[in-house]
Structure formats: structure tokens, C-alpha cells
Amino acid sequence: MYKWLIKPLLFSFDPERVHYFTTSLLRLILNIPVLSYIYRSHYKYESEKLQAKVFNILFKNPVGLAAGFDKNAEFYKEMSALGFGFIEIGTVTPKPQPGNPKKRLFRLKKDKALINRMGFNNKGLEAAVKALKNKGDIIIGGNIGKNKTTPNEKAVDDYEICFKALFDVVDYFVVNVSSPNTPDLRALQDKKPLLKILKRLQNLNLSKSSPKPILLKIAPDLNDSQLLDILEIVEDSKIAGIIATNTTIARENLKSDNQNETGGLSGQPLKHRSTEVIQFLKANAKSDFPIIGVGGIHSASDALEKFEAGASLVQLYTGFVYEGPKLVKDIKKAYSSHYA
Numbered sequence: 001m002y003k004w005l006i007k008p009l010l011f012s013f014d015p016e017r018v019h020y021f022t023t024s025l026l027r028l029i030l031n032i033p034v035l036s037y038i039y040r041s042h043y044k045y046e047s048e049k050l051q052a053k054v055f056n057i058l059f060k061n062p063v064g065l066a067a068g069f070d071k072n073a074e075f076y077k078e079m080s081a082l083g084f085g086f087i088e089i090g091t092v093t094p095k096p097q098p099g100n101p102k103k104r105l106f107r108l109k110k111d112k113a114l115i116n117r118m119g120f121n122n123k124g125l126e127a128a129v130k131a132l133k134n135k136g137d138i139i140i141g142g143n144i145g146k147n148k149t150t151p152n153e154k155a156v157d158d159y160e161i162c163f164k165a166l167f168d169v170v171d172y173f174v175v176n177v178s179s180p181n182t183p184d185l186r187a188l189q190d191k192k193p194l195l196k197i198l199k200r201l202q203n204l205n206l207s208k209s210s211p212k213p214i215l216l217k218i219a220p221d222l223n224d225s226q227l228l229d230i231l232e233i234v235e236d237s238k239i240a241g242i243i244a245t246n247t248t249i250a251r252e253n254l255k256s257d258n259q260n261e262t263g264g265l266s267g268q269p270l271k272h273r274s275t276e277v278i279q280f281l282k283a284n285a286k287s288d289f290p291i292i293g294v295g296g297i298h299s300a301s302d303a304l305e306k307f308e309a310g311a312s313l314v315q316l317y318t319g320f321v322y323e324g325p326k327l328v329k330d331i332k333k334a335y336s337s338h339y340a
Contacts, residue, residue, distance in 0.1 A: 002033060002096040002323075002324030002325070002326065003323065003324060006324070007322070007324065008092050010022065011107060011109070012175070013042050013104070014105075015105045015106070015107055015114070015171060015309075016102065016104070016105045019069075019105075020183045020337045023070075023074075023078065023327070025076045025123065026075070026078045026082075026083070027075065027078050030077075030078055030081055034195045035267045038211045039081075039245060040081055040300070041176065042078070043082055043083050043325050043328065043329050044328070044329075045083060045329045045333055045336075046060065046061070046083075046332075047332075047336050047337070048247025049336045050062065050085070050113075050332055050335060050336055052085075052237070052312065052313065054241075054313055055172055055174065055213035055240045055241065055272070055290060056213070056259065057139060057171055057213070058103065058312065059085045059139060060082070060085050060139075060312060061084075061085035061315075061332050061335075061336075062085055062307075062312070062313045062335060063083070063085050063153075063303070063314055063316065063328055063331050063332055064084055064085055064086040064087065064088060064141070064292070064313060064315040064316070065079050065084045065086070065087045065141035065315065065316060065317070065320070066088055066294050066313070066316060066317040067088040067089065067090050067091055067141070067174065067176070067217075067314035068090075068091070068116070068118070068278075068317060069317055070087060070089050070321075071089065071090060071091065071121065071122045071123075071230055071339075072089070072092075072122055072123045072127055072128060072131060073089040073127075073128045073131035073132050073219070074131060076132075076135065076138055076140060077135075077138065077330045080138045080311060082325045082328055083133060083325070083328045083329055083332065084139060084316075084328060085313075086138075086139035086140070086171075087138060087139070087140055087141070087259065088141035088142075088144070088174060088254075088315065089120065089128060089140060089141070089142060089143065089145050089170075090128070090142060090143030090144060090174075090176070090250065091120050091122065091143045091144065091145040091176045091179065092122055092124070092125055092142065092143065092144055092145070092162055092166070092271075093120050093122060093124065093125070093146060093147045093158065093162070093327060094124065094125050094143050094146075094147055094158050094161045094162060095124050095125075095147050096122065096123050096124035096127070096149060096281070097119075097120060097121065097124070097147055097149075098121055098292070099104055099119035099120060099121025099122075100117050100118060100119035100121070100181065101242075103122035104116060104117045104118055104119070104263070105117075105118065106258050106261045106263070108255075108258060108259060108265075108267070109256060109257035110254075110255040110256045111254050111255055111256050111259070111267065111268060111269055112267050112268040112298060112318075112319075113254070113256070113265055113266060113267030113268055113270075113318065113321050114265070114266050114318045115258070115259075115262075115263045115265050115266075116181065116247070116263050116264055116266070116283075117180075117260045117261070117262050117263030117264070118149075118181055118263075118327055119148065119181045119182060119322055120145050120148065120181070120182055121142050121337075125161065125162055125165050125166070126165075128142075128166065128340060129165055129169055132166075132170065133144070133169065135169065135176065139171045139172075140170045140171055140172070141170060141172045141174055141215075142169075142170035142172070142173050142174065142255065143173075143174040143176050143217070144162035144163065144173060144174065144175060144176065144181065145158070145162075145182070145185070146157055146158035146159065146182070146185070148182055152184055152187060152188060152193065152318065153183075154186055155193070155197065156193075156196055156197045156200050158304040159175060159197050159201060160199070160201065160204065160323075163204060163205075165192075166227045167208070167212065170212070171212065171213075172212055172215060172240070173201070173212040173213070173214045173215065174214075174215045174216070174217050174243055175197060175198065175201065175210055175214065175216050175218070175239075176217050176218075176219065176246070177189050177194060177197070177216075177334075178217050178218050178219040178245075179246060179247070179263045179264065180219070180246075180247060180249050180263065181246075181263055181264060186219060188228070189218065189219065189222070189230075191232070191233060192228050193291065194216075194233055195233055195237060197234065198214070198216065198237035199236075199237050201214055202214060202237055202238060202239060208237070213239075213240035213241065214239045214240055215239065215240055215241045215242060215243050215292065216230070216233070216239060216242050216243070217242075217243040217244075217245075217246050218230055218242060218244055218245055218277070219245060219246050219247075219248070220244075220245035220246065220247075220248045220270060220273045220274055220277055220295065221249055221252075223249055224280065227277065227280055227284070228284060230242070230256030230281075231281065231284055231285050231286070234248060234285075235286055235339060236290060237289065240289065240290065240291070241289045241290040241312075242281060242289070242291050242292070243290055243291070243292040243294060243315070244278050244281065244292070244293060244294070244295070244311075245273070245277050245294065245295050246264065246275065246276045246290055247264025247265055247266045247270070248264065248265050248266075248269075248270055249264065249265070249272075250265065251265065253269070254269060254270075255280065261335060266295070266296075266318040266324070267318035267319065268296050268297075268318075269296065270295040270296040271295060271297070271298075271302060271305075272296070273295070274294065274295025274296060275293070275305055275306060277296075277298075278291055278293050278309040278310050278311055279309045279310060281310070281315055282309065282310035289323075290312040290313070291310055291311050291312060292311060292312065292313045292314065292315055292333055293307070293309065293310075293311030293313070293314045294314065294315040294316070294317070296316075296318075296319070297314060297315075297319045297327075297331075298319040298322060298323055298327070299319075299323070299327070299330070300327075300330040300331045300333070300334035300335075301334070301336070302319070303331040303334065304334055304335070304338055307335070307338075307339075314331070316328070317339045335340055
């Protein structure tokens with residue numbers, strides 16, 4: 001029903017407006033008892049076979065919602081009701097910021113892809129903390145970044161501010177230095193500045209009685225030499241793991257007319273490269289650490305491919321937009337069957 005009726009209707013409107021319309025509509029549905037029961041029952045698929053203990057956190061299932069969908073922690077309860085095992089909010093920056101000028105989100109329908117140049121638009125740290133005060137048992141990841149106006153040499157301070165404020169309301173952290181939509185942000189993936197950020201956060205983390213997992217989200221555009229540097233950084237900083245991968249600036253073999261829009265490309269064209277990165281990290285790591293696989297997952301078999309490559313968990317965004325909420329259920333059923 002979603003793919004043949006609902007999606008064509010939604011895809012006839014501006015994608016950013018549709019995003020907020022559909023999430024608000026979902027909230028309305030879930031607040032009406034009869035509709036909520038029908039909706040939850042239709043997409044529910046839970047089993048003890050789906051449980052996964054990663055980073056010393058027990059996930060009820062290994063399928064998460066990637067950062068960028070719920071930037072301000074406004075819809076995590078509704079998205080959890082669709083069957084996601086965890087929700088990553090953000091990217092959150094210390095101060096609110098509007099992001100880049102609109103139009104900044106584009107569908108590449110022929111490629112089952114999106115291009116975004118959102119630019120870390122969010123309501124800021126204070127709003128996110130307030131929204132997460134009553135999160136209950138929903139597992140939340142806090143994806144953190146720097147404000148656009150903060151120079152790179154002071155970026156570590158922004159990450160520290162976010163870490164301190166969110167510590168009591170999230171279950172794990174993700175350091176985002178790999179978005180292509182904030183000027184010069186990706187320069188922070190270089191070894192020296194990245195180690196500075198991660199070591200500062202890890203020192204703060206280890207001073208706590210119950211430290212939280214810190215993950216690094218990396219770009220798919222890193223070459224093998226840069227990926228080897230990332231592995232050294234993980235070893236040196238002793239962070240918990242990696243999310244592979246963020247959006248790409250590459251534009252190979254696309255069919256859509258608007259393929260040259262500036263921004264990060266996500267969706268099906270990213271599937272092969274994100275899996276390659278996972279495989280490379282697993283093959284070359286000196287010690288084993290968990291990886292969350294994200295990029296181009298549009299089917300249950302795509303998700304299983306990420307698990308087989310070495311991912312412990314997976315996340316959805318663009319695939320969820322194109323395939324609908326049934327995708328979450330399909331992946332969980334396939335995972336339960338494959339790894340039973």
C-alpha cells in the first residue's frame with residue numbers, strides 16, 4: 001500500500017515539507033487508540049532472537065533509524081512504535097542554527113536516492129535535552145556536531161558541550177565529522193584534529209561512573225590509507241566503534257536529471273561502497289570492535305549483506321523513505337530467520 005498508493009502521493013510534494021507532514025500525521029495516528037492498535041499490530045515483529053548486545057547495550061532488535069531523520073528528538077517515540085530497535089537523534093549542535101538555504105533536499109527517483117545539503121539545521125542542544133527527559137526505555141544515540149560559525153580549531157569545545165549536556169539522556173554518542181554540508185567539517189577527519197576531539201571526549205567519558213559508548217561516523221569517500229588512519233585513531237582513542245557510512249560526494253553512474261545538486265548523496269547508489277568500507281575495516285582492524293552499517297539498505301537482503309560484511313547493527317534512512325515502514329519488519333524477519 002505504501003509503495004503503490006501513499007509514496008506516489010507524498011513524492012509529488014517537496015521532500016522536506018513532506019517529512020514533517022508525515023511524522024506529524026504518524027503522531028496523530030498513534031494518539032488515537034484504535035488507529036494506534038491497528039498500526040502497531042501491522043508493523044510489529046518482535047522476538048528474543050532479534051536481541052543484540054552491542055557496546056554493552058541490549059538492543060531489542062538490530063535495526064535503527066539513522067541520524068538526520070529526527071534531528072531535534074521530536075519523533076523518536078513514534079519511530080520506535082514502527083519497530084526500530086534504536087533511534088539516533090541529531091545531528092545536534094550547541095546553539096540552534098537554521099541550516100543551509102532551502103531548497104536543500106532532493107529526490108533522485110531513478111536512482112532511489114536523496115541528495116541533502118541541510119547543514120545541521122536543528123533547534124540546538126537545550127531543546128534536544130528537554131525532549132529526551134522522558135524517553136523511557138527507548139535506546140537513543142546522540143549524534144553531535146559543531147556549529148557552522150565555530151572555527152575548526154575550536155570545534156572540540158562544541159563537541160564537549162554537547163557531550164556533557166546529553167550524557168544523562170542518551171545511551172551512546174556519535175561524533176559527526178563526516179557530513180559534507182558544513183564548510184570544512186570533513187577536515188576534522190584528519191588524524192590530528194580527530195584524535196584531539198575523541199581523546200577529549202573519552203577522557204570526560206572515563207571520568208564518569210558509567211561511561212557511554214562513543215562512536216565515530218565516517219565518510220564513504222575516504223581512501224584505504226585514510227581508513228587505515230581511522231583504524232589507528234580508534235585504537236589510540238579507545239572509542240567503542242564506527243558508523244559506516246555517512247553520505248557521499250561521489251556521483252558515479254547516476255540516472256536522475258538532478259544528480260549534480262550540491263550535497264551528500266544517500267540511498268541505493270551508496271550500498272556497495274558502504275559495504276566495502278565495513279569489509280575493509282573488519283579485515284584490517286588490529287582488534288575487533290562493533291560497526292553500525294548504514295547506506296543503501298532498501299531490502300532485507302541489503303541489510304543481511306551489511307551483517308555478513310561485519311556490521312553488528314544497521315541503520316535506515318533513505319531506504320525507509322523509499323520502501324516504507326514495512327522495510328523494518330522485513331529486515332527483522334530475515335535477520336531472525338538467518339541468524340536463528
